[in-house]
Amino acid sequence: xxxxxGIAASAGIAIGEIMHMQEAVHDFCRQVDASQTPAxxxxxxxxxxxxxxxxxxxxxxxxxxxxxQQAEVFAxxxxxxxxxxxxxxxxxxxxxQASAEAxxxxxxxxxxxxxxxxxxxxxxxRAADIKDIGKRxxxxxxxxxxxxxxxxxxAAQDLxxxxxxxxxxxxxxxFITALGGKTSHSxxxxxxxxxxxxxxxxxxxxxxxxxxTVVVDGHVGEVLxxxxxxxxxxxxxxxxNEQERAALLASVGHLPSETTDGHHIELACNIGTPGxxxxxxxxxxxxxxxxxxxxxFLDKTSxxxxxxxxxxxxxxLAAMPDKKIVIRTLDAGGDKQLPFIGGLPEANPALGLRxxxxxxxxxxxxxxxxxxxxxxxxxxxxxxxFPMIATVDELLNAKALLKEAAEELTQEGVPFKSxxxxxIMVEVPAAAAIxxxxxxxxxxxSIGTNDLVQYTMAADRMNEHVAYLSDYFQPPVVRxxxxxxxxxxxxxxxxxxxxxxxGDPLATPxxxxxxxxxxxxxxxxxxxxxxxxxxxxxxQTEKWADDILGLRTAADIKKRLEExxxxxxI
Numbered sequence: 001x002x003x004x005x006g007i008a009a010s011a012g013i014a015i016g017e018i019m020h021m022q023e024a025v026h027d028f029c030r031q032v033d034a035s036q037t038p039a040x041x042x043x044x045x046x047x048x049x050x051x052x053x054x055x056x057x058x059x060x061x062x063x064x065x066x067x068x069q070q071a072e073v074f075a076x077x078x079x080x081x082x083x084x085x086x087x088x089x090x091x092x093x094x095x096x097q098a099s100a101e102a103x104x105x106x107x108x109x110x111x112x113x114x115x116x117x118x119x120x121x122x123x124x125x126r127a128a129d130i131k132d133i134g135k136r137x138x139x140x141x142x143x144x145x146x147x148x149x150x151x152x153x154x155a156a157q158d159l160x161x162x163x164x165x166x167x168x169x170x171x172x173x174x175f176i177t178a179l180g181g182k183t184s185h186s187x188x189x190x191x192x193x194x195x196x197x198x199x200x201x202x203x204x205x206x207x208x209x210x211x212x213t214v215v216v217d218g219h220v221g222e223v224l225x226x227x228x229x230x231x232x233x234x235x236x237x238x239x240x241n242e243q244e245r246a247a248l249l250a251s252v253g254h255l256p257s258e259t260t261d262g263h264h265i266e267l268a269c270n271i272g273t274p275g276x277x278x279x280x281x282x283x284x285x286x287x288x289x290x291x292x293x294x295x296x297f298l299d300k301t302s303x304x305x306x307x308x309x310x311x312x313x314x315x316x317l318a319a320m321p322d323k324k325i326v327i328r329t330l331d332a333g334g335d336k337q338l339p340f341i342g343g344l345p346e347a348n349p350a351l352g353l354r355x356x357x358x359x360x361x362x363x364x365x366x367x368x369x370x371x372x373x374x375x376x377x378x379x380x381x382x383x384x385x386f387p388m389i390a391t392v393d394e395l396l397n398a399k400a401l402l403k404e405a406a407e408e409l410t411q412e413g414v415p416f417k418s419x420x421x422x423x424i425m426v427e428v429p430a431a432a433a434i435x436x437x438x439x440x441x442x443x444x445x446s447i448g449t450n451d452l453v454q455y456t457m458a459a460d461r462m463n464e465h466v467a468y469l470s471d472y473f474q475p476p477v478v479r480x481x482x483x484x485x486x487x488x489x490x491x492x493x494x495x496x497x498x499x500x501x502x503g504d505p506l507a508t509p510x511x512x513x514x515x516x517x518x519x520x521x522x523x524x525x526x527x528x529x530x531x532x533x534x535x536x537x538x539x540q541t542e543k544w545a546d547d548i549l550g551l552r553t554a555a556d557i558k559k560r561l562e563e564x565x566x567x568x569x570i
Contacts, residue, residue: 014174108134181467289520317380449499513545
């Protein structure tokens with residue numbers, strides 16, 4: 001037996017045989033006679049239509065099984081298949097007597113190379129997308145199927161959206177990838193699907209052979225290769241215990257989320273579409289802590305109408321009319337480009353025109369959304385949240401536009417609630433640093449740890465080389481969270497969290513002790529976190545939090561939290 005160390009991306013244990021993900025190899029002629037060019041163009045156009053249908057099905061299936069956020073990429077791919085610049089390059093190759101397969105492959109590689117050469121991570125990611133589109137079209141032209149049969153433990157360099165969408169997740173029991181960090185696509189996918197995963201194992205992946213028996217320990221980020229029978233027996237027992245634990249968690253799903261001394265911590269869900277509300281209710285959540293509205297915008301060639309938006313927002317509010325529903329205004333730009341806006345590539349889109357910054361440039365788009373939100377407010381308990389606020393001026397400008405929208409509706413005689421709560425998503429260190437000032441202008445805070453970690457640690461969360469920094473247990477991140485909670489409490493405002501950290505039961509005692517009063521997460525995590533909360537004493541958590549704020553490293557913080565967790569039945 002030997003071990004591979006990686007990053008614990010998705011908790012759980014899986015035992016099975018390794019199966020490497022294989023790249024499809026296509027054999028085709030590259031040149032055709034000039035008389036065949038019209039027919040090759042028809043083949044290309046037919047492949048385009050087939051790809052659009054495939055992507056539409058993948059988008060719907062992924063949204064239903066893993067959530068709308070995971071499905072957004074396929075909306076973007078649908079647009080890329082028919083993008084005029086891509087089609088133009090393909091047609092140029094076809095006119096030069098290339099076969100349809102060669103024209104698509106060469107066009108995709110040329111555009112991808114151009115994107116990859118730009119000094120922008122976002123554009124470099126688009127290089128992978130365009131290659132992905134090229135592979136899909138070539139496969140269709142060759143008559144290949146989108147379905148891939150993998151069983152056991154899947155080993156891959158990385159798992160891109162197109163890779164994972166073709167998998168039968170009922171047959172794959174674990175993931176191991178060479179690339180990625182805790183917040184990479186493959187990690188988020190694994191957690192959404194409840195599949196144990198270890199990522200970022202690097203070149204060690206090449207040492208694994210198809211058929212090797214492995215144990216994937218997603219709790220600690222280890223892969224045990226060809227372990228002895230006594231080791232396998234021990235892990236099988238651990239799997240049985242985890243199954244019994246899952247049954248226990250299911251039994252507490254709809255019990256109150258209260259500490260042993262009666263302190264209530266509100267548990268909510270993050271969603272991406274109105275259709276996700278069924279999962280919120282089934283999870284035993286008390287509302288929605290983050291409704292991402294981007295699904296309305298990202299796959300549209302024009303701005304969604306006010307009426308379209310009102311209908312979607314009302315559907316969410318009406319599903320739980322007495323519960324708090326936090327709807328985040330448009331968080332586009334960066335890695336989520338809007339087709340109807342366009343714009344020049346940015347050298348560093350993560351630090352560029354995105355979220356509230358983009359909305360204040362395109363105020364007509366923003367105003368339409370604010371009007372729609374206010375109109376929908378009559379259907380429930382709406383809370384409006386502005387993303388990526390960094391300064392007081394940004395917040396005041398956004399509130400001023402909201403006021404304008406309200407005044408317009410009043411003049412038009414359109415009903416809406418005048419007491420809608422307004423808050424911000426704290427994901428920029430600048431906002432955390434001036435939380436006491438911002439607290440004077442908001443009704444609530446919700447901390448987005450994914451971006452807060454990335455910006456605080458100056459580390460790209462998708463870059464495996466700095467994955468060790470992408471950790472929400474890093475002391476500066478924990479201290480910023482504490483600063484926001486302290487400012488909110490002093491101002492008498494509630495403070496929540498809607499990032500990945502909120503759904504991590506290891507972090508629960510710390511977050512409760514720091515003073516967070518709401519935690520929003522994916523539905524799978526709600527029973528786990530609720531069970532942990534029901535075992536805690538609020539005064540004890542406050543003492544733990546004080547101690548943890550004094551620790552010097554992320555490893556020290558995790559070790560202390562693991563010691564705390566070991567005392568509980570979870």
